[in-house]
Amino acid sequence: MSEYYVCTGCALLCDDIEVDIEGNKVATVHAACRKGVARMKGCSDPMECTVDGEKAEVDTAISKAAEILSDAKNPLIFGHGNSSSEAQKRSIALAKKTGAYIDDTSSFCQGPIVEAILQDKIKTCTLDDVRHKADVIIFWGADPSNSHPRHLSRYSYFPRGKERQRGWEEDRTAITIDVRKSDTAVISGDNRFYQIPMGGDAEFMDALVSALSGKVPKTSYGFDVKRILELSGVLKKAKFGVICVGLGLVYSLEELEPLFKLMNKLNEVSDFNLIPMVGQYNMRGFNHDLFEETGYINRVKFNPETGEAEHGAEQSVVEALRNRSVDAALIIGSDPLSSLPLSVSRYLAEIPLITIDPCQNLTATRSTVTIPCALGGVEAGGTAIRMDGVEIEMKKIVDTDKLSDEEILTRITEAI
Amino acid sequence: MGFGQFLAAPEIKLKIVTYRDVFQNTAQETSRFGEDYEKLSAVIKLDPKDMVKLSIKEGETVVVKNAFGKVVVTAQSSGHEEAHQGIAYMVNGPWSNALVPDETGGTGVPKFKDFEATVQGSKGEKVTGIRDIF
CATH class of the missing domain: 3.40.50.740 (Rossmann fold)
Structure with missing residues (x-):
């Protein structure tokens, strides 16, 4: 053996x-x-x-x-x-x-995120849960294709999980939110890649919360409202969602409040967890x-x-x-x-x-x-x-x- | 030798975003002092229009500097479809860290993914070696 x-x-x-x-x-x-x-x-x-x-x-x-x-x-x-x-x-x-x-x-x-998890301020799950259940996976300021090369193949996107037997082709939606078109953004596809300006993450979160609350989502950088509404529709329908938080997001947020608000809203309308993309x-x-x-x-x-x-x-x-x-x-x-x-x-x-x-x-x-x-x-x-x-x-x-x-x-x- | 050597090379100010690259990371695991690590780390990725402004071609070296440090790295076109004039990308490593400001606003977190530097053609200078960064 x-x-x-x-x-x-x-x-x-x-x-x-x-x-x-x-x-x-x-x-x-x-x-x-x-x-x-x-x-x-x-x-x-x-x-x-x-x-x-x-x-x-x-x-x-x-x-x-x-x-x-x-x-x-x-x-x-x-x-x-x-x-x-x-x-x-x-x-x-x-x-x-x-x-x-x-x-x-x-x-x-990743300290602030791990701290929030240990203080029970953010709902989290295991990578095994992601493999078996996750249908909507958001890579936010994260590029696992480079930082954690087997993340997508072993857990988040490609595998046939217990409740996701049809894998990425039909059962899973990968979404990338980033300031540049990373290798992971390419895998997510143009429809599921949301390119935001540097430092625009907190506003994008607020806009998503608005959209999830039935309001018109606005950003100072004029992000296409239709695309945010469409994204919020995907998040609402998720059976088991996960946000994989990368350093791009951690460095962009001055405080975690916008992330807490988004997670709370997502868990009112759906079921979402968060995992920090820890490096070492x-x-x-x-x-x-x-x-x-x-x-x-x-x-x-x-x-x-x-x-x-x-x-x-x-x-x-x-x-x-x-x-x-x-x-x-x-x-x-x-x-x-x-x-x-x-x-x-x-x-x-x-x-x-x-x-x-x-x-x-x-x-x-x-x-x-x-x-x-x-x-x-x-x-x-x-x-x-x-x-x-x-x-x-x-x-x-x-x-x-x-x-x-x-x-x-x-x-x-x-x-x- | 042409007349160009007597002219100052054009200089532009850019915002720099750092990122991770699996090939560079692999080279780091093997040796931080190896050729591969330098080749994959000492690089700045630019928008093609910024390269035109700088009068440089793919693979030429540029001087990247600010109040915190100065390094000579190889310029490459980013290959991104979306234009990103004014923004350049550097892989996370000793070369980019030579330029990251020490300003933190007392938070304990430097701005690794959002800082400014000027870029200028180097007129053939060699890439800064890892032992010379310090």
Whole structure:
């Protein structure tokens, strides 16, 4: 019988992956998308263990990392989206012990949506519900054909679900609302692609609420009223609808109120759920873990004396770096010098910096200490939370000499 | 060498929207320092009419800059049917992030998908290497 593994290429956490192993390396990956295949085969330039730019033993690097964190008054611990939930919990404990700022990528992407879901402000469902039941699927500011390549084929559009046996040809309608004609918009078709101007999302939501309430939908940018009325007709008739929220929408909304209003209206006239298109494989896991520990999903600073969590925009990674309020940083499974605006992340190169990652990256090139770790889902197992909140168990595929990030964090914590 | 080299290349101000690309993302998984990652990341996609204004052709390099940074990237026609003059697209990565403003209004969220930069033909400058962005 085949053995199936989990792909950690994105937060779909596809669990139907088969692999061929040659010489303790993943040689062939079956069923994953191209991004997943590249992730599971591993990178071509693994990170080396270094201290001050010189090759070092792991024990030495761990001691140096512990020293940096103990010496710092306000350290920052950031990353977490590419770590198992077990490692994330270790990281939260380390932040508590060192009175650190702790944050993750959700702080500047899907955080508000995940928070609203965990606070029961938005109705959600699982990807399995989408596969079996969804007949109207809206991709709003999302382009899964590029960001989550198997979203449409495995869950949202193409599959024959239990209640959707005729699949995309007859049983499902895909709708794309975006500022540009993405690859996903092309799949939705010209009739089902709604191109709105940059920043026009909130108004389009208000217009849809008007249309769903039997009023004339108006936008300041003069979107074709007939098309909005026709779209609202499709949404009203939906038996099981889902909005897949992408970063395009998250960044466009100054507050979530227009989205709440639209969801409430949709659920008066029909049945609609929402799923955030989370990028990194276990970003949502970190949000769940920190929420459980502190009541906040991200942007926390632990008080060094009381261990209490302070939370707010000031505790976010971006503001902490902008305000230069951190004096050392530990980065786990992330490359902020690539993924944050350089105008914000540049400051990291001025402070003692520790990077834990399987692969060499830009942040590592500026780090005082680099500690290579096992690749999650391939060289180390653990649990992770899929974009829809479902917990997924990851099995280790091959052995490695490298420590997992969980073990590295445990050892750093013990050394402090 | 022609007379053109002594003339300033035309410069235009554009709004930039970042997006995701699966091929670039795949290259990133393999190596952030590889040729493929640079080739697929250091790109700006322009409306054909904006390319005419800039007097540049597909595949030539352009200087993209604002108060926050400056990079040299390859110009490509976006291929979108709808005209989008004044708006350009850059794939999310270190090259686009070199230009994203640090202004957040105290929200903790930079404007990754909505910022301005000027674009100008580079007269043959090489694409900025990933190690030179910093």
